[in-house]
Amino acid sequence: MTIQKKPSSSILIHVPAKNNKLLDQALEKINNNKEITTLWNVINVNAIERLRMSDHGSVHFQIVANIALRLLRILVKNKVTPSIVKDFNLTNDHAELVVLLASLLHDTGMSINRDGHEEFSLFITNNLLRELLDFLPIEEKTIVISEVLHAVINHRSGGRPLTIEGGIVRVADALDMSQGRSRIPFEAGKVDIYSLSALAIDEVNISEGKEKPILVQIYMNNSSGIFQIDELLKSKLKDSGIEQYLQIEAYSSSPTDKQLVKEYRL
Structure with a gap:
């Protein structure tokens, strides 16, 4: 039986490895792992088709x-040491991994399920990592798996990561907020503050800052x-352990919303 693949399952993961051989090895395994690409397909069926997310x-x-x-x-360039x-x-290189x-x-x-998915992710990811990281010595492998699982569980609401890496993943997840993220539920008829506010985000730019190591600039069309910034990003940034390193700025370019907010800082 052949299962029709969704578009997301056919996309290879590309990131700038920058001579990090650990990333190269992990990416090669991930991009050739049918279990992972199938899981991503199943996740998207639950998210998009069943939950309109x-x-x-x-x-x-x-x-x-x-x-x-x-x-x-x-952060590393600015002398912040990964946990x-x-x-x-x-x-x-291990921190990047x-x-x-x-x-x-x-x-x-x-x-498996949206509610409680962070906990369910632990045992699925744990099983996957034991195969994906077979190129590492056992001690390094055990440490990396533990640190990955710590980051996974702490991306949940109310999570409080104890590592720099966990805080980074928590915040990075929240920064995927540009309008394409909400277009699917919006066009499917789900109109709420979450989809409308996400449609207002045109671009997220991340650069090295002057006042703090990281400057995040968010450009809105209204x-x-x-709401995305003050209610969603703010909650992920709080207790992330890296909030002191980020400066968040948001700008509205709309000429029709009476310019209630031209610039916003978090």
Whole structure:
């Protein structure tokens, strides 16, 4: 029996490895793992077709992975030491491996159920990682798996990651907020503050800041996008453990909403 694939299951994951051989090895295994691509397909069926939510397939995971690596690399450049380096004397390459894997696998539990998916993601991801990381020595493998699972469980509402890497994944997940994320539920008829406010986000730009290591600039086409920032991003940033390193700025370009909010800082 041949199962028709959704578009998300055919997309290969691409991130800038920047000579990190651990990322190269992990990506090769992930992009050739039918179980993972099938899980992403199942997740998107649950998210888009059954729950009328935004994309939660490989597109979302690739965006989160790229954001997370961008955040981590800026922090490292600004002398912030990743937890896996500080606590286990591993390398920045291992830290990048942790944020990559957690970014790509944090929602695997949605293949089972949306409610409680963070907990379900733990045992699915744990099983996947034991095969994906077979190129690592057992001690390194055990540490990386533990750190990935810590990041996965702490992307949930109310999560309080104890690691820099976990905080990065938590925030990166929230920063995937541009309007394409809500177009699917909106066009399917789901009109609420979540879909409308997400449609207001045109672009999210992440760069090295001057006042703080990371500057996140969010460009909106109308002021309803403030809901995404003040209610959703703010809650993910709180207790992430990296909030002190980020400056969030939002700008509205709408000429028709009376310019209630031209600029907003979090």
